[in-house]
Amino acid sequence: ETGVTQSPTHLIKTRGQQVTLRCSSQSGHNTVSWYQQALGQGPQFIFQYYREEENGRGNFPPRFSGLQFPNYSSELNVNALELDDSALYLCASRRDRAGELFFGEGSRLTVL
Amino acid sequence: AQSVAQPEDQVNVAEGNPLTVKCTYSVSGNPYLFWYVQYPNRGLQFLLKYITGDNLVKGSYGFEAEFNKSQTSFHLKKPSALVSDSALYFCAVRDGNSGNTPLVFGKGTRLSVIA
Numbered sequence: 001e002t003g004v005t006q007s008p009t010h011l012i013k014t015r016g017q018q019v020t021l022r023c024s025s026q027s028g029h030n031t032v033s034w035y036q037q038a039l040g041q042g043p044q045f046i047f048q049y050y051r052e053e054e055n056g057r058g059n060f061p062p063r064f065s066g067l068q069f070p071n072y073s074s075e076l077n078v079n080a081l082e083l084d085d086s087a088l089y090l091c092a093s094r095r096d097r098a099g100e101l102f103f104g105e106g107s108r109l110t111v112l
Numbered sequence: 113a114q115s116v117a118q119p120e121d122q123v124n125v126a127e128g129n130p131l132t133v134k135c136t137y138s139v140s141g142n143p144y145l146f147w148y149v150q151y152p153n154r155g156l157q158f159l160l161k162y163i164t165g166d167n168l169v170k171g172s173y174g175f176e177a178e179f180n181k182s183q184t185s186f187h188l189k190k191p192s193a194l195v196s197d198s199a200l201y202f203c204a205v206r207d208g209n210s211g212n213t214p215l216v217f218g219k220g221t222r223l224s225v226i227a
Contacts, residue, residue: 004155033214033215035217041219041220042202042217042218042219042220043156043202043217044217045214045215045216048212048214050211050212055212056212056213056214058214090155090156092156097208097211098144098163098208100146100158100161101146101156101158101215102158103148103155103156103157103158104155105154105155106154106155108153
């Protein structure tokens with residue numbers, strides 16, 4: 001069923017730059033979540049959007065921000081990139097409260 | 113706040129043998145529990161979930177998991193392992209009493225099935 005798509009799949013940035021990652025959610029899913037997965041680690045929750053409003057945030061600084069659009073696509077923006085931001089960024093969506101998250105393939109960000 | 117513990121970084125099992133990947137959880141409300149699998153350089157694939165009902169949950173690819181409330185565990189099992197089951201497995205939990213609590217993941221267990 002998974003139909004979550006992310007872009008770009010890979011990108012390289014330098015410290016201090018800004019990046020925007022994009023996600024197109026599964027049709028009919030109104031909740032989207034973003035996760036950061038560092039190498040060898042489990043996914044860490046960044047934030048979550050429900051009907052275009054942020055309704056949950058993990059322990060990430062304000063330079064991590066997001067948007068959800070009326071068509072349920074979303075963006076993750078990271079300003080002032082740091083080396084430790086290098087990770088796989090995962091977008092996921094779900095249909096309802098008891099539903100499972102469906103994940104995209106991720107965007108791998110490398111910060112040099 | 114909720115949390116998940118996967119006590120084993122690595123599990124090795126011979127092909128054809130049963131496998132178990134352990135998970136314990138902590139949540140203040142009603143646990144919604146999930147298992148995901150991740151292959152190299154890929155996103156996470158959903159295997160199964162427990163929301164309510166029968167404590168034994170059956171999922172994709174012959175996997176199952178047993179919810180044990182008293183032990184706060186949700187171990188993943190499969191009767192006969194395949195080499196193709198080799199991957200990274202994540203257990204996750206969220207509080208079902210709240211609509212906006214996030215899904216929290218464990219650190220993962222790497223399963224290696226040896227032919």
